[in-house]
Amino acid sequence: MLEKTxxxxxxxxxxxxxxxxxxxxxxxxxxxxxxxxxxxxPPNVTGSLHMGHALNTxxxxxxxxxxxxxxxxxxWQPGTDHAGIATQMVVERQLDEKGVHRRDLGRExxxxxxxxxxxxxxxxIVNQLRRLGATPDWDRERFTMDEGLSKAVLKVFVQLYKEGxxxxxxxxxxxxxxxxxxxxxxxxxxxxxxxxxxxxxxPIDGEEGRFITxxxxxxxxxxxDTAVAVHADDERYKALIGKSVRLPIADRxxxxxxxxxxxxxxxxxxxxxxxxxxFNDFEVGRRHDLPMINVLDIDAKMNxxxxxxxxGLDRFDARKKILEELEELGLLEKVDDHxxxxxxxxxxxxxxxxxxxxxxxxxxxxxAKPAIEAVRSGKTTFHPKQYENMYFAWLENQLPWCISRxxxxxxxxxxxxxxxxNVYVEESExxxxxxxxxxxxxxxxxxxxxTWFSSALWPFSTLGWPEADKDDIVKRYYPGNxxxxxxxxxxxxxxxxxxxxxxxxxxxxxxxxxxxxxxRDSKGQKMSKSKGNVIDPLELIGKYGTDALRxxxxxxxxxxxxxxxxxxxxEGYRNFSTKLWNAARxxxxxxxxxxxxxxxxxxxxxxxxxxxxxxxxxxxxxEKAVETYRFNEAASAIxxxxxxxxxxxxxxxxxxxxxxxxxxxxxxxxxRATTGWVLDQILTLLNPFMPFITEELYASMAERGxxxxxxxxxxxxxxxxxxxxxxxxxxxxxxxxxxxRSVRADMNVPAGAKIxxxxxxxxxxxxxxxxxxxxxxxxxxxxxxxSLTDDTPKGAIQAVLDEATLILPIADxxxxxxxxxxxxxQIDKLNKDIKQIDQKLAxxxxxxxxxxxVIAEQRTRKSDAEDVINKLSNALKQLEDAA
RNA sequence: GGGCGGUUAGCUCAGCGGUAGAGCACUUGCUCGACACGCAAGGGGUCACUGGUUCAAUCCCAGUACCGCCCACCA
Numbered sequence: 001m002l003e004k005t006x007x008x009x010x011x012x013x014x015x016x017x018x019x020x021x022x023x024x025x026x027x028x029x030x031x032x033x034x035x036x037x038x039x040x041x042p043p044n045v046t047g048s049l050h051m052g053h054a055l056n057t058x059x060x061x062x063x064x065x066x067x068x069x070x071x072x073x074x075x076w077q078p079g080t081d082h083a084g085i086a087t088q089m090v091v092e093r094q095l096d097e098k099g100v101h102r103r104d105l106g107r108e109x110x111x112x113x114x115x116x117x118x119x120x121x122x123x124x125i126v127n128q129l130r131r132l133g134a135t136p137d138w139d140r141e142r143f144t145m146d147e148g149l150s151k152a153v154l155k156v157f158v159q160l161y162k163e164g165x166x167x168x169x170x171x172x173x174x175x176x177x178x179x180x181x182x183x184x185x186x187x188x189x190x191x192x193x194x195x196x197x198x199x200x201x202x203p204i205d206g207e208e209g210r211f212i213t214x215x216x217x218x219x220x221x222x223x224x225d226t227a228v229a230v231h232a233d234d235e236r237y238k239a240l241i242g243k244s245v246r247l248p249i250a251d252r253x254x255x256x257x258x259x260x261x262x263x264x265x266x267x268x269x270x271x272x273x274x275x276x277x278x279f280n281d282f283e284v285g286r287r288h289d290l291p292m293i294n295v296l297d298i299d300a301k302m303n304x305x306x307x308x309x310x311x312g313l314d315r316f317d318a319r320k321k322i323l324e325e326l327e328e329l330g331l332l333e334k335v336d337d338h339x340x341x342x343x344x345x346x347x348x349x350x351x352x353x354x355x356x357x358x359x360x361x362x363x364x365x366x367x368a369k370p371a372i373e374a375v376r377s378g379k380t381t382f383h384p385k386q387y388e389n390m391y392f393a394w395l396e397n398q399l400p401w402c403i404s405r406x407x408x409x410x411x412x413x414x415x416x417x418x419x420x421x422n423v424y425v426e427e428s429e430x431x432x433x434x435x436x437x438x439x440x441x442x443x444x445x446x447x448x449x450x451t452w453f454s455s456a457l458w459p460f461s462t463l464g465w466p467e468a469d470k471d472d473i474v475k476r477y478y479p480g481n482x483x484x485x486x487x488x489x490x491x492x493x494x495x496x497x498x499x500x501x502x503x504x505x506x507x508x509x510x511x512x513x514x515x516x517x518x519x520r521d522s523k524g525q526k527m528s529k530s531k532g533n534v535i536d537p538l539e540l541i542g543k544y545g546t547d548a549l550r551x552x553x554x555x556x557x558x559x560x561x562x563x564x565x566x567x568x569x570x571e572g573y574r575n576f577s578t579k580l581w582n583a584a585r586x587x588x589x590x591x592x593x594x595x596x597x598x599x600x601x602x603x604x605x606x607x608x609x610x611x612x613x614x615x616x617x618x619x620x621x622x623e624k625a626v627e628t629y630r631f632n633e634a635a636s637a638i639x640x641x642x643x644x645x646x647x648x649x650x651x652x653x654x655x656x657x658x659x660x661x662x663x664x665x666x667x668x669x670x671x672r673a674t675t676g677w678v679l680d681q682i683l684t685l686l687n688p689f690m691p692f693i694t695e696e697l698y699a700s701m702a703e704r705g706x707x708x709x710x711x712x713x714x715x716x717x718x719x720x721x722x723x724x725x726x727x728x729x730x731x732x733x734x735x736x737x738x739x740x741r742s743v744r745a746d747m748n749v750p751a752g753a754k755i756x757x758x759x760x761x762x763x764x765x766x767x768x769x770x771x772x773x774x775x776x777x778x779x780x781x782x783x784x785x786x787s788l789t790d791d792t793p794k795g796a797i798q799a800v801l802d803e804a805t806l807i808l809p810i811a812d813x814x815x816x817x818x819x820x821x822x823x824x825x826q827i828d829k830l831n832k833d834i835k836q837i838d839q840k841l842a843x844x845x846x847x848x849x850x851x852x853x854v855i856a857e858q859r860t861r862k863s864d865a866e867d868v869i870n871k872l873s874n875a876l877k878q879l880e881d882a883a
Numbered sequence: 884g885g886g887c888g889g890u891u892a893g894c895u896c897a898g899c900g901g902u903a904g905a906g907c908a909c910u911u912g913c914u915c916g917a918c919a920c921g922c923a924a925g926g927g928g929u930c931a932c933u934g935g936u937u938c939a940a941u942c943c944c945a946g947u948a949c950c951g952c953c954c955a956c957c958a
Contacts, residue, residue: 002917004917004918005920214958261956261957262958263957263958266957266958267958268958270958271957272958278958279956280956280958281958282956341956354956386888390886390954393886393887393953397955488953491954555905556896566894566895568895568906568907569895569906569907572907575921576920577920578918579920579921581917581918581920582918583917583918584917586917586918587917588917589916632896632897636897639906647917738924833902840901840938843938845938846938847938848938849937850901850938854901854939858901
């Protein structure tokens with residue numbers, strides 16, 4: 001006997017272990033089955049499970065479970081990402097606590113420490129994914145720094161270099177002064193900050209007392225100024241073009257140049273040009289062939305290129321000192337308040353400096369073109385479609401991608417330099433040596449690659465590319481069917497996988513991209529540790545069970561929207577699992593179980609035919625929703641069917657059939673078998689969404705033996721299961737009963753005054769139909785506290801009628817005025833409806849243009865309304881009489 | 884500054900050219916033989932505003948107002 005409530009925690013671990021041991025997660029490359037492949041976005045190895053992972057993983061798990069049930073050879077490729085900066089940071093911090101700095105350890109020893117850390121703690125997230133019931137092919141788990149994946153990185157780098165698509169260049173990069181590395185544009189977060197705009201007077205050389213005023217938000221960079229730019233058409237400054245100014249403090253002569261970058265409308269119209277510390281100025285500097293003076297060191301302190309008094313000062317201290325000195329010199333014209341966007345490193349949280357260095361770049365503008373084309377031509381489709389705009393917008397405005405990082409943890413760049421500075425890019429040191437010539441002393445580039453470089457190769461590197469003996473696997477599972485991910489990494493990851501996939505595999509990496517929303521808290525705030533509003537998925541799992549969390553996330557995963565998670569919602573779906581549990585308990589108590597030779601098509605009783613047909617409809621709705629990635633609709637369909645149909649109506653209707661007073665044993669057996677069959681179907685249909693409870697209930701059905709639901713197949717039904725007559729009758733019955741209940745409840749009496757009218761309507765139906773539903777009416781009568789003594793159909797109805805009539809003189813029970821007003825209100829509303837319909841039906845244009853069925857519908861609505869008005873009027877009259 | 888999205892019940896959200904939907908919350912009545920994590924009934928909406936297209940607009944188009952997000956070098 002099942003307990004009264006479902007205890008998820010007791011069984012989740014057990015079932016997960018059984019599943020994993022059974023080997024069903026594994027793909028079967030040798031099989032004849034159609035392959036289906038999803039690449040799991042590899043979580044950071046440093047990560048721990050958050051709601052985003054929970055949502056992402058749940059949706060993928062639904063897809064792969066569904067795919068397996070449909071007999072496909074399913075590969076869900078799991079793994080983790082080495083997460084360059086994040087991981088190095090974690091290990092460095094640990095070392096710091098022991099008073100050790102990585103530079104003291106040296107590269108080799110430090111990397112050993114990182115690997116050590118990875119072995120010990122790197123598995124956290126992967127085990128947390130198991131708690132979610134995720135079923136990826138764990139045997140194939142990969143890590144972006146695995147040997148095989150590293151080989152792929154080498155090959156890709158070398159090939160792109162030889163094709164001229166990777167190159168080294170001296171440009172401005174976003175420099176992180178804390179981590180001492182370049183970072184990509186995407187890793188920079190700009191924050192609005194209140195600052196100041198300083199207007200500084202630069203003395204014009206040779207013209208005592210004349211100045212040109214420049215405006216800046218960053219006065220400290222003036223020490224690196226190499227020009228002042230004005231617009232060629234700016235009347236104020238036209239005459240000054242070609243002259244020089246004497247740069248204060250630094251005491252250098254710099255030219256005044258004409259450049260369109262100077263906007264006469266902005267500031268003073270004259271701009272100081274600091275090519276080594278500003279992206280715009282860098283471009284201006286290139287146009288005018290200006291010297292580039294770097295005034296900062298890697299810590300963003302002033303370097304040896306500034307006057308001695310400033311050397312070694314932090315940039316912000318230098319700013320103060322510069323301003324003081326300018327003030328003293330009387331060169332500070334004015335200060336305005338100004339709001340500006342200040343760049344911060346998304347990992348380090350410190351202000352990023354544009355910094356002039358040598359870095360490696362990928363020619364993304366070139367690689368982007370086919371990636372754009374692939375989406376335009378529909379080779380890859382985004383769901384929802386609007387995210388394609390984001391994808392295009394980003395790829396179309398590509399700047400070269402800076403891929404080198406001054407870190408140790410990551411894929412070291414396969415470039416070697418000889419003593420003359422010549423570079424040799426090869427897959428191994430031997431190959432580089434061969435290229436350089438014997439005896440040439442080579443040193444390897446110290447830098448490593450951006451962590452997203454290896455992630456970009458994930459869809460094929462995990463399959464074994466470029467190893468020749470893995471060709472079959474690559475061919476079988478590439479391209480994948482769908483990528484499931486959040487919109488925040490379309491730029492970081494999706495577009496780069498597209499570029500690399502197309503370039504190296506000649507084919508897009510996935511056919512569909514399903515973009516799900518970000519999970520936010522119930523107030524719509526992004527969950528973040530600093531806000532303290534993080535809801536820990538594991539906590540919710542502990543409280544409500546994995547199934548409840550999974551179902552909540554699924555039900556809320558509408559396309560293109562943020563997912564606002566509230567605990568109440570999870571509780572609601574936990575209640576759903578309890579409901580299902582108790583339905584199964586009912587089945588157990590009434591000995592309703594699947595019968596092996598049960599043929600749903602051979603069922604004779606209308607009620608049973610109806611629920612079988614409804615099962616088919618639910619199944620169709622669910623699969624349509626899953627296949628179009630409308631997860632919330634799928635969840636809603638199975639929820640509605642299970643609770644709203646099966647439990648609320650079918651089980652209630654069928655109860656009298658199973659009771660002792662029903663002597664029809666054949667009917668009893670059929671009803672038991674049908675009930676068991678439907679429960680079995682529900683468990684199967686619900687399994688991808690709520691794997692644990694369905695598995696547990698499935699196992700609890702004794703006949704199952706060692707079967708596992710996970711390995712069973714998605715139901716296939718014959719369309720002929722849908723018996724229209726039975727469906728219509730059930731609809732009718734549900735409507736009538738609802739109406740009877742409504743009337744009763746409205747009048748707040750044991751049986752309503754108007755109940756007779758409704759029962760009369762029931763009586764007007766065919767004798768046959770009444771006979772069929774006699775038992776149900778008995779059941780109804782019981783629920784409605786009406787005693788039925790005669791067991792003939794007519795007698796039953798008559799008894800209800802008598803009962804109703806008995807209670808007719810009820811003036812002392814109900815509030816007549818209130819009831820009268822209520823009825824009148826309903827009548828008025830219906831009259832208004834009818835008036836509207838009449839207007840429509842009188843409209844010639846409507847009659848001429850509207851489709852037949854719409855017109856017919858309006859007519860039906862009108863006559864229905866008229867009928868109801870009649871009934872209501874009668875009831876009103878009876879009320880008066882009774883009074 | 885550019886782009887994208889949102890505005891539907893008290894809350895969180897579905898929906899969609901032709902009778903406004905769900906869950907939660909709320910009100911009322913129920914220990915009736917699966918389930919109070921339950922059952923039954925009920926209240927509550929000019930579908931942001933203004934125009935346009937249409938026989939018909941919550942839905943399509945344009946504009947307005949708020950609210951988000953992304954991108955951007957405004958010194």
